[in-house]
Amino acid sequence: MLAQPDTFADQFRALLRAGAPTDLRVMIPMVADLRELRACRRLLHRAADDAGLAPPPLGIMVELPEAVAVAATVAAAHRHGRTVSVCGDAAAHPLVVPLLLGLGCDSLSVAPSRPRRGTRPRAPARLRDLR
Structure with a gap:
């Protein structure tokens, strides 16, 4: 996902639009380390700023050996x-x-x-x- 940040940001914008009237929470799969989580958080916050919305809580799916x-x-x-x-x-x-x-x-x-x-x-x- 982070290999194509523009596409990932598009996905965040779509989630934010669709989830605006809900208690949206975002979980990112396949996160291996803190650097990746921070990169995802920056993209999410930028997308939320662009949409004029507060960023929802962001979590990770702990599923890789590096994070388990x-x-x-x-x-x-x-x-x-x-x-x-x-x-x-x-x-x-x-x-x-x-x-x-x-x-x-x-x-x-x-x-x-x-x-x-x-x-x-x-x-x-x-x-x-x-x-």
């Missing part, structure tokens, strides 16, 4: 006042959900068709047991 030290990533995000959301298959897997919650992930996002009976995590009162 999950506990360290969660701790670093929380130190900087950021929330940690997990999306995709891991967020829907009944054995992985307790691990993610125990590591301190703040929210899980799955496709509407994904949750099945029996895949809901244990009651929130047990969260302390996961940590």
Whole structure:
């Protein structure tokens, strides 16, 4: 995406237009390091400025080996006042959900068709047991 910043900026502008009346949040896939995240943030802020809108919260999809030290990533995000959301298959897997919650992930996002009976995590009162 960053190899073609003009195209990436066009995508941000389209997201901003379509998401203006919503609680838009943007997650960037395949981010390997802080330099890439900062480059994405600059493009998003520039697109928001051009559109006369406030930039929405920006997050990354932690999916590359370079970024997958999950506990360290969660701790670093929380130190900087950021929330940690997990999306995709891991967020829907009944054995992985307790691990993610125990590591301190703040929210899980799955496709509407994904949750099945029996895949809901244990009651929130047990969260302390996961940590």
